[in-house]
Every structure is written in C-alpha cells, then in structure tokens.
Amino acid sequence: xxxLNKMQVLSDSAQYDLxxxxxxxxxxxxxxxxxxxxxxxxxxxxxxFKTLMTNKCKNDCKYCINQxxxxxxxxxxxxxxxxxxxxxxxxxxxxxxxxxxxxxSDNIEDTMxxxxxxxxxxxxxxxxxxxxxxxIIPGSSKDAIKRAMNLADRVSINIEAATKDGxxxxxxxxxxxxxxxxxxxxxxxxxxxxxxxxxxxxxxxLIVGANNETDKEILSRMENLYKKVDLRRSYFSAxxxxxxxxxxxxxxxxQDRTSKLYHADALLNEYNxxxxxxxxxxxxQLYLNEDPKILAAREMDIFPVEINSAPYKELxxxxxxxxxxxxxxxxxxxxxxFKKISDLKKLGVVTKRAExxxxxxxxxxxxxxxx
Numbered sequence: 346x347x348x349l350n351k352m353q354v355l356s357d358s359a360q361y362d363l364x365x366x367x368x369x370x371x372x373x374x375x376x377x378x379x380x381x382x383x384x385x386x387x388x389x390x391x392x393x394f395k396t397l398m399t400n401k402c403k404n405d406c407k408y409c410i411n412q413x414x415x416x417x418x419x420x421x422x423x424x425x426x427x428x429x430x431x432x433x434x435x436x437x438x439x440x441x442x443x444x445x446x447x448x449x450s451d452n453i454e455d456t457m458x459x460x461x462x463x464x465x466x467x468x469x470x471x472x473x474x475x476x477x478x479x480x481i482i483p484g485s486s487k488d489a490i491k492r493a494m495n496l497a498d499r500v501s502i503n504i505e506a507a508t509k510d511g512x513x514x515x516x517x518x519x520x521x522x523x524x525x526x527x528x529x530x531x532x533x534x535x536x537x538x539x540x541x542x543x544x545x546x547x548x549x550x551l552i553v554g555a556n557n558e559t560d561k562e563i564l565s566r567m568e569n570l571y572k573k574v575d576l577r578r579s580y581f582s583a584x585x586x587x588x589x590x591x592x593x594x595x596x597x598x599x600q601d602r603t604s605k606l607y608h609a610d611a612l613l614n615e616y617n618x619x620x621x622x623x624x625x626x627x628x629x630q631l632y633l634n635e636d637p638k639i640l641a642a643r644e645m646d647i648f649p650v651e652i653n654s655a656p657y658k659e660l661x662x663x664x665x666x667x668x669x670x671x672x673x674x675x676x677x678x679x680x681x682x683f684k685k686i687s688d689l690k691k692l693g694v695v696t697k698r699a700e701x702x703x704x705x706x707x708x709x710x711x712x713x714x715x716x
Contacts, residue, residue, distance in 0.1 A: 353378040356396045380440060393476075394434050395444040398422060398459050402448030406505075406516045407591035408555040408584055411448045415589040421450055424462040432471060442476030442498075443467070453482050457489040464496035476545070483524040487531050494535055499545035499577075502528050506551065507558050507566035514556035515592075533574035546577030553606060554584035554598025560606060561620075561629035568613050568620045578614060581606045605631040612638060615668055616661045639664045639698070648702040652689070653682040665698030682706055 356379035382390040399421035402411040422430070427445075434440045445463060449456050460479055467473040479493045481502040494500055502525065506512040509521040519525065532547050549570070551563060563581075570576050583598040609631055612618040616638075624640040626632055632640060642648060642664050650659045652674060660671040670693045674683070683689060683705055690696045 377434065377439060380434070381444070383442075391442065392440045393442045393444050393478075394431050394440040396427070396446075398424075398427065398445065398447035398456065398463070399450045400448050401450035403451075404449055404516060404518045405591075406518075408515055408552055408587070408595075409590065410587045412587075412590045414591075415587075417589065424459050424466055427463050428466040428471070431467065432473065435473070435475070442478070444478040446480035447482065449482060453484045454486060454489065457482055457485045457493070461489065461492050461496065464493070468496055478545075481528060481532065483519050483528060485528060487535075490528065490531055491535050494532070494539070494542045497543055499547065500532060500543055501548040501550065502532065503550040504529065504566070504570075506556060507563040511556045511558040511562070515552065529570065529574055529576075533576075536575060546575065548577050548580065550580040550582055552584055553581050553603050555592060555595070559625075559629035560602070560609070560631045561625050563606060564609055564613065564623065565620055567610055571614050576614075579610055581610070599633070601633045602631070605633060605637060609637040612641070617658065618662070636664065636698075638662075642702055649704045650702065651704045651707070653678050653706060663699050663702045665695035665702075667693065670694050 379394050379396045381393050381395045383393045384390065397411075399419075400411045400417075401419045401421055402409075403413050404411075405413050431440075431443050435443075443464075445460055447456050447460055460482075464477050464479060467477065476499075477497045478499040478501065479497040481490055481493060481500050483502060485493075490500075504521075504525050505519075506515065506521070512519065512521045512525075529547075529549065536542055536547065551566075553563065567579055570579075581603040583600050583603045584592070584595070585597050586593050586595050609623055612623065613620065618641065622641050622645070623637060624632070624635075624644060631637060642662060645662065647659055647662065650663060652660075657671055657675060660666055660674060661668060666674070670689075673692045674689070674694075677683070677692075686696050686700065686705065689699065
C-alpha cells in the first residue's frame with residue numbers, strides 16, 4: 346500500500362478527534378486525504394492536516410473506531426514518513442498546520458516517542474515553524490509531555506468522560522484519575538512553569554452519549570477543570586455507533602445535545618457563569634429547545650440592568666450581549682452614555698434578545714412579562 350492510501354485510512358481513523366474543523370474535504374478543491382478546515386479567531390477557515398500515527402490500538406474503548414477488537418485495516422507510519430507527507434502538503438499550500446494523534450500500537454511511551462519525533466523532525470530538521478497540535482496519550486510520562494509541549498503550539502488530552510464511573514462504562518484499560526486527570530494537571534503545571542510553551546494552550550474532549558452521564562455531570566466536570574487548570578476550551582463529540590465495536594447497536598447522540606453543551610460550556614468558560622446559575626430539567630439535562638443563557642437570565646433577580654452603569658459581570662449575563670460587546674459598551678459609555686438601543690446593535694449586541702433585560706438611562710426597553 347502506498348503512502349497516499351495509508352493516509353486515507355489513517356485520516357479516516359482520526360475523524361472523531363475534534364479541532365474546530367467544519368468539514369472534511371468538502372469545500373476543498375484538493376482531492377487529498379486528511380485536509381480539515383478549522384475555524385480561526387477571525388472566523389476564516391484554516392486548512393489543517395489531521396491524521397493518526399497509527400490506527401493500531403490496544404485499548405478497548407467500546408465506542409471507538411480504532412477499538413482493539415474491531416476487524417479492519419491497521420496501518421502505521423514512521424515519523425520520517427509522516428513528516429515528509431505533511432511537508433508535501435504544507436509546501437504546496439494545501440494546509441497551514443498539523444493535528445497529530447495516535448492509537449497505541451505497542452505501549453504508551455513508544456507511541457508518544459513517535460509522535461514527538463515527528464514534531465522534532467519538522468521543527469529541527471526541516472525548520473518548520475507553523476502550527477502543530479499534538480495529542481497527549483493518557484498515561485504518558487511527565488517527561489514525554491514536557492517534550493511534546495516544547496515542540497507544539499497546542500496539546501490536548503481526551504478526558505473522554507466526566508466521571509470515573511462514566512469512563513468505566515466505555516473503557517476498562519484506562520484509570521480516570523491516574524492516567525487522565527493527573528496528566529491534565531501535569532500539562533497545566535508544566536505550562537505554568539514555562540509560559541512560552543504551547544502558546545495556543547491546551548484543550549480536552551469528551552464523548553457525549555456513549556455512557557449514562559447527564560449534562561449536569563459533564564458541565565460540573567468542566568467547571569471543576571476550568572477552576573483548577575488553564576484549559577483553553579473543551580470539545581464535545583457526539584457518540585456515533587461504529588460497526589464492529591461493542592457499541593455498534595447503541596443509539597447515536599443528538600447533535601442538538603452537543604450544541605447545547607457547547608453553549609452552556611461557553612457560559613462557564615468565557616462568561617464566568619457558575620454551574621448553579623444554569624437551568625436543567627428533571628433528569629439533569631439541558632433543554633434542547635431553549636437557549637441556556639436566556640433560561641439562566643429568567644432565574645436571575647438582577648434584570649433589567651442599566652446599560653450605562655452595570656458592571657461587566659452583569660452585562661455579560663444579558664442575553665444577546667457577548668464578551669466583546671460588553672467590553673465595548675464599558676469603553677464607550679465612559680465618554681458618552683447610550684441613549685438608543687440602535688447604538689447597541691452597532692456594537693454587535695443582539696438587541697432582540699437583550700431588550701427585555703436592559704434599561705437605557707433609566708428607561709425600560711420592553712417588559713419582562715412579555716417574554
């Protein structure tokens with residue numbers, strides 16, 4: 346099998362590792378495997394080369410396309426081979442960065458060494474200075490993690506589940522506290538001691554719907570992590586049954602559920618909400634047909650808030666007002682108070698959502714009772 350065919354198999358095997366991608370080759374005119382489009386800070390699409398070192402894996406994750414007992418084509422690229430394939434993509438302007446993950450072919454340390462060596466070849470042998478995202482394998486040594494962080498712009502480790510029991514439902518080969526949460530702490534500690542490392546920070550990912558964990562349990566774990574470690578963001582992968590795995594007959598998770606989790610997670614991570622401010626149904630799930638921020642606002646006694654005097658903490662709790670627009674409001678009102686709601690719209694405020702929750706110079710914009 347030639348290298349291009351290997352890349353097709355390995356990039357398909359990496360499809361469930363999330364990195365802000367929006368599609369797979371669908372908007373690209375280049376018919377090559379592994380090209381995904383990530384979303385940059387300005388909203389533009391950035392082509393990323395996303396693949397595995399190997400889809401061989403000794404782990405028994407019951408949901409995973411690479412589950413050890415699943416019968417399909419198993420392949421592996423060596424670091425030099427993978428580095429050269431990536432550089433071919435990069436030098437021809439097909440991609441702007443690398444996202445590299447791996448199954449565990451032999452043992453954890455050998456697999457991490459191959460991942461690190463790929464990044465080392467690119468950085469040291471070929472002088473590549475653009476974006477690299479490396480996945481940290483659960484159970485990796487602190488030394489391996491540190492060397493990966495010395496080479497990567499971003500690292501991530503999948504916590505997979507929100508609780509120890511939740512992980513045991515989907516895998517028996519990993520220790521939740523030791524192999525995963527301890528490594529999350531190590532990544533954080535190494536980053537604190539060396540602020541220049543991984544300038545794009547660290548992230549994590551959970552599988553949603555493969556076990557019986559509730560949205561409240563998932564968000565409780567994320568709130569706990571955001572308090573303890575400098576985690577840039579979280580990804581929620583909706584469980585999809587894969588033929589040949591233990592969970593092939595399990596019901597797929599709704600994309601609507603992960604969409605609400607992303608929204609609620611942003612409230613915790615970016616808007617400084619507390620878990621206790623979020624609203625869940627009787628089974629501790631988010632409401633699929635309701636905006637989590639609006640539901641939370643209806644339970645708060647701070648509204649309506651005065652746009653011209655409310656502190657930042659209150660402004661970002663207003664539905665329709667984001668982090669950036671709240672900062673702009675504070676900056677502008679120092680010079681001149683806001684008088685018309687149309688002025689807020691110019692700043693990016695979704696005024697239709699915000700109106701029931703605000704006052705301008707003491708005047709109500711609309712009655713809460715009408716909403």
